Amino acid sequence: MSLSDEERQRLAKLGHELEEDDPRLARTLSGKGFDVFGHSIGTGALLAIAGVLLLLVGLAGNSLALAMLGTIALVGGLVRSGSDWTRRHLRHRA
Incomplete structure (x- = not known):
């Protein structure tokens, strides 16, 4: 099931907020490094x-x-x- 454009925008916004609030947690959850x-x-x-x-x-x-x-x-x-x-x-x- 694919996401709608609105859902993608919401997820992107949540991801950016997480990166700003707690970059270390965001990096850990993303699996990048x-x-x-x-x-x-x-x-x-x-x-x-x-x-x-x-x-x-x-x-x-x-x-x-x-x-x-x-x-x-x-x-x-x-x-x-x-x-x-x-x-x-x-x-x-x-």
């Missing part, structure tokens, strides 16, 4: 870190497949982090 020692680490950053580790393991073990997989994960993580950052900063400007 993890808190480590009070700092938020996004999923893109975690993917990039995993990519670097895979790349290094692949290079150290002369495994082309692991090195390629690590490179793909690294680039994917950087793209994800960049798009999250852009979306977050462009939304606050409007």
